[in-house]
Amino acid sequence: MSQRKLRLGAFIMATGHHIAAWRHPGGQIDAGTNIDHYIALAQTAERGLFDQVFVADTPGLRFEGSDEAFSRQGRVSYFEPVTLWAALSAVTKHIGFVATASTTYEDPFLLARKFASLDHISKGRAAWNVVTTSAENVYGNFGQDKHPEPEVRYEKAQEFVDVVKGLWDSFEDDAFARDPASGVYFDPAKLHPLNHVGKHLKVAGPLNLERSPQGYPVIVQAGSSEPGKELAAATAEAIFTAWTSLAEAQAFYSDVKGRLAKYGRRPDQLLVLPGISPVVGRTQAEAESKWAELQKLIHPSVGLNTLEPFWPGEDLSKWDLDAPPPYIPQPPLGRNSRAHVVLELARRDKLTVRQLYEYLAGARGHWVVVGTPEHIADQMQSWFENGAADGFNVMPPVLPESLDDFVDLVIPELQRRGLFRTEYEGTTLRENLGLERPANQFSVKARKAA
Ligand SMILES: Cc1cc2nc3c(=O)[nH]c(=O)nc-3n(C[C@H](O)[C@H](O)[C@H](O)COP(=O)(O)O)c2cc1C
Secondary structure (H helix, E strand, C coil): CCCCCCEEEEECCCCCCCCCHHHCCCECCCHHHCHHHHHHHHHHHHHCCCCEEEECCCCCCCCCCCHHHHCCCCCCCCCCHHHHHHHHHCCCCCCEEEEEEECCCCCHHHHHHHHHHHHHHCCCCEEEEEECCCCCCCHHHHCCCCCCCHHHHHHHHHHHHHHHHHHHCCECCCCEEEECCCCEEECHHHECCCCEECCCCEECCCCCCCCECCECCEEEECCCCHHHHHHHHHHCCEEEECCCCHHHHHHHHHHHHHCCHHHCCCHHHCEEEEEEEEEECCCHHHHHHHHHHHHCCCCHHHHHHHHHHHCCCCCHHHCCCCCCCCCCCCCCCCCCHHHHHHHHHHHHHCCCHHHHHHHHHHHCCCEEEEECHHHHHHHHHHHHHCCCCCEEEECCCCCEHHHHHHHHHHHHHHHHCCCCCCCCCCCCHHHHHCCCCCCCHHHHHHHHHC
8 A cells, every 4th residue: 555645635616616506505605705614614624634725816806708697606706815814724723725826916025925924823834826817807906908928927927936935035044032131132144135136026125024834835836838837847846737537637747747857856846736526425326416416507608608718709609508519629739728628628528518518617627526435536546646646636516515525425435545644744734745844045055155
């Protein structure tokens, strides 16, 4: 039996990942702004010994499509991630908190300060999901005239992450004497302004916050395009990704792991965590009926709206829902990795329009597995033991119901197989994930100079 253990994150989409989850009786209708709902979810995930909980984020609300489809969306009102996690860190002890924040639209100094604060408040359980923001229409919230091109966003993202890391290292770990007897509080020689002037950013520093318990929060990255993978290889410690077949996931896994060496990093310093949306039943028939019940709740206007981005400029309302799409376009090369996943699925499995949007409705193109706890564990084990995953982002279709199902039924099965922990190993997220605490870059420089 392998000693290597699965890393598990609970990817929390307020009402659940299924697009119609908010209409389901097992859901929480006002989930996005219900703190008690989130508290219960974090505690359930901790009961299940998950490494982390994670929320995605877009800094704005824009919708493309009809008012009819818009009025039926359940995800229009929800909390800012770092604020939410700060509250939940006070009612949990072990679970890590991954918050999404945008390098395209946030300010690096404020972001560094917020995340370092979260790491202190949670006693070493913070992580930052670095995104360049996939939504192309929120720039107006930030005084910009357009969404920058992917190459520019990723170039800035790399500089941004370096700046933020520099700010997190402002104080060396042993900068604080706090000695009432001598009256010396800290050593200014161990405080380092950044004075960064680069292509996209100009940030003086230092940060007015000492180094946090983990050194700095765990860095997560969630883009799968070429520049996304390069950013992950250079700086991330975990990468979130979406695949629907073992072969694709294996190819991605070896691709990103293979990019680490040129940055002087080892393959085990980056955890690859694909998404899995499990629909769990005590029997296969029960799981399938749960899935069918959810699919019945999708209004066709909402379903078609999920397909619109992949057929730009096309009026989908005229399409026959029970026939395959009239044509399948070539996805734009190297740009949006999700378009590849979706269009390839349509082509490979010859899905009808309704089947395609039903698939997307489950988890927006992530891997959906419908079945018994044993079946779901088999699938996870197969990806884990065959070079496709170091663990998973578990994406419950309906919350809270589907997270309870996973914790009560699938986690014990994974533990029986020796694939998952039976108690937390450490106190910080890094310790639980098996990641090193990074050294302070200024202390390292000082040691080298000495
Ligand atoms: C699990 C997962 C979560 C993600 N969360 C976000 C998010 O919260 N905000 C965001 O802007 N992008 C997020 N992304 C990244 C977008 O999907 C990504 O920008 C998109 O795939 C296009 O970028 P790429 O071509 O580099 O993949 C996430 C991706 C994955 C796989």
